[in-house]
Structure formats: structure tokens, C-alpha cells
Amino acid sequence: MNAAPQPARLVETALRCYPARWRRRHGEEAAELAALLIRDGTPAGSIAWNYLAGAAREWLAPPPGRRLGIVACALLAVACSMGISAGLLTPAVPARASTSQPPHGHAHCRAGSRAPVPGVPHALRYPQASIRETRHGHAC
Amino acid sequence: MAVSRQDGGAGQDVLRRAGEASVLILISLAGGTKHGYALIQDIRELAGVELGPGTLYGALDRLERLGLIEPLPADDRRHPYRITAPGAAALRVHLDSLERVSAAGRLRLQLGGI
Numbered sequence: 001m002n003a004a005p006q007p008a009r010l011v012e013t014a015l016r017c018y019p020a021r022w023r024r025r026h027g028e029e030a031a032e033l034a035a036l037l038i039r040d041g042t043p044a045g046s047i048a049w050n051y052l053a054g055a056a057r058e059w060l061a062p063p064p065g066r067r068l069g070i071v072a073c074a075l076l077a078v079a080c081s082m083g084i085s086a087g088l089l090t091p092a093v094p095a096r097a098s099t100s101q102p103p104h105g106h107a108h109c110r111a112g113s114r115a116p117v118p119g120v121p122h123a124l125r126y127p128q129a130s131i132r133e134t135r136h137g138h139a140c
Numbered sequence: 141m142a143v144s145r146q147d148g149g150a151g152q153d154v155l156r157r158a159g160e161a162s163v164l165i166l167i168s169l170a171g172g173t174k175h176g177y178a179l180i181q182d183i184r185e186l187a188g189v190e191l192g193p194g195t196l197y198g199a200l201d202r203l204e205r206l207g208l209i210e211p212l213p214a215d216d217r218r219h220p221y222r223i224t225a226p227g228a229a230a231l232r233v234h235l236d237s238l239e240r241v242s243a244a245g246r247l248r249l250q251l252g253g254i
Contacts, residue, residue, distance in 0.1 A: 026197050028217045033176045033193050047193060054194025 007044030008035070014051035022058055154206065155234035161191055161199040166223060166231045169209060175218035176200075203227070 011034040015027060034047050155163055168174060168182045176196055183191050200221060203209045208227030212220045223231070 022197075026219075029176060029214075029219060030193060030197060032217050033180075036177050037180070037193065042190075050192030050194040052194070054192075054198050057194075057198055 007038055010044050010048040011035075011038075011051065014048040014055065017052060017055035018058055019055075022055075151229065151233050153233050153237050154208075154230045156237070158202065158206075159199065160189070161195050162203055163231070163234060164189060164191065165196070165199055165203060166208065166227055169221060169223040170228065170231060173212060173220045173222040175220045177218070179221075206230075 011031065015023065015030055015034075018027070030051070034044075034051070037047055038044050155166070164183045164187055165179060168179050168186060171182070174182060176193065180191050180193070180196060183189055200209065204211065204221075208224060208230055209221045210224050212222060214220075
């Protein structure tokens with residue numbers, strides 16, 4: 001039992017797409033304005049479409065206070081993700097080194113170095129070791 | 141309604157990126173307080189621009205947030221708006237800027253013989 005004519009329903013539907021705070025503020029006036037424009041000959045579809053575009057803009061551009069909150073949240077999320085990435089990339093060596101006694105006083109050296117394979121450069125066999133070697137001039 | 145004579149001097153053109161609708165609304169309100177329907181009609185006569193109601197309310201909200209216009213107590217369901225002193229100053233700065241650009245454009249057309 002809906003007595004509202006088709007154009008009015010079209011505009012009402014478009015107006016329902018706005019956020020509640022906007023509808024509280026402008027809702028009644030916007031509906032009346034649409035009725036006046038339709039009476040003047042403006043196509044209801046065009047009015048409804050314009051209101052729909054306005055509603056989309058309203059949702060996409062939140063009020064200034066909320067915008068600041070969104071920026072703060074985004075920065076926090078970026079900071080957290082960077083922290084997690086850094087945590088994943090950090091090797092576990094320092095933790096192990098702190099618990100075991102190194103054989104020759106360097107905390108980053110591991111005990112139990114394998115014997116060198118003749119004819120194969122040390123850096124090719126243990127690429128990670130080549131970095132450590134540069135610190136104090138001998139293999140760990 | 142007379143536009144406030146308080147002028148921000150050679151201030152920054154805050155309307156430069158506000159969009160055509162905002163400028164047209166300010167120009168219309170410079171002639172007196174108006175509600176939405178009256179604004180649309182006035183802008184149609186003034187500039188030949190058919191402002192959509194969604195565009196109108198978006199621009200009104202933006203201008204109000206900037207303090208360039210203010211709503212008056214509603215009569216019936218309609219909220220009239222009026223331009224504020226900072227709004228009038230901003231409009232003056234913007235129109236001055238447009239005039240300078242317009243003059244420069246005309247001069248270049250003249251010099252170029254186009």
C-alpha cells in the first residue's frame with residue numbers, strides 16, 4: 001500500500017543512501033527541494049542520480065575529525081606492519097649467541113666449524129659465513 | 141543584504157580549489173540570504189548553470205565547515221544560509237584573482253592578434 005509516486009520513490013531511495021547524520025540535517029529539506037525541482041520539470045532520474053553521487057561523496061569524504069582519526073589509524077597500521085616485517089627479517093643469531101660461549105671470544109661466531117673442502121672457496125660453501133669473516137679476519 | 145566590508149586584504153585564495161559550485165553559491169548569497177531552492181534558481185539565472193541538489197548540499201556543507209557561510213534558523217523545513225564576513229572576504233580575493241587572470245588572457249589574445 002505505497003501511495004508515493006514513482007519519481008518520489010526514486011528520490012527517497014537515493015536520499016536513503018546518505019549517512020544518518022546528513023539525513024537528520026538535510027533529509028526533509030532535500031526531499032522537498034526534489035519535489036519542487038520535479039514540479040519545475042527536472043527529470044526525477046537526474047535528481048536521484050545527483051543525490052546518489054552526493055551520497056557517494058559524503059561517504060568517501062568523512063568529516064575533518066574522523067579524517068584525522070583515519071590518518072592516525074593508517075600510520076599506526078603502517079608502523080605495525082613495518083615492525084612485524086623487521087621482526088621477521090631479523091636473524092635469530094643474537095639470541096643463540098648470547099646463551100652459548102663462543103670459542104674465540106666473538107659473540108657472533110658459532111661453535112663447531114666444518115672442515116674446509118679442498119678446491120671450493122669458503123664463501124661458496126657458506127655464503128652467510130663470508131659476511132662474518134670480514135669482521136675479524138678468520139673463519140668462524 | 142549588504143556584503144560585509146571586512147576584507148582580509150590580499151589574503152590567500154581559499155576558493156581556488158573549492159570548485160565552481162562553491163563560488164557560485166557564495167556569489168548568490170552575496171546578494172542576500174537564500175535556501176536551497178532559491179539558490180538553484182538564482183544560480184540558473186545568474187550563470188546559466190543547473191546545479192544539482194546533491195552538488196548543492198555538498199558545497200553548502202563544505203562552505204559551512206570552512207566558516208564561509210552560516211545556516212540561519214529554519215523557516216518551515218527550509219534552512220536559509222547567509223554569507224559570513226570571512227566568506228565575503230574570500231569571495232572578494234577569488235574574484236580579484238579571476239579578474240587578473242582574465243585581464244592577462246585578454247591582453248595575450250590582443251597581442252597575439254588572435
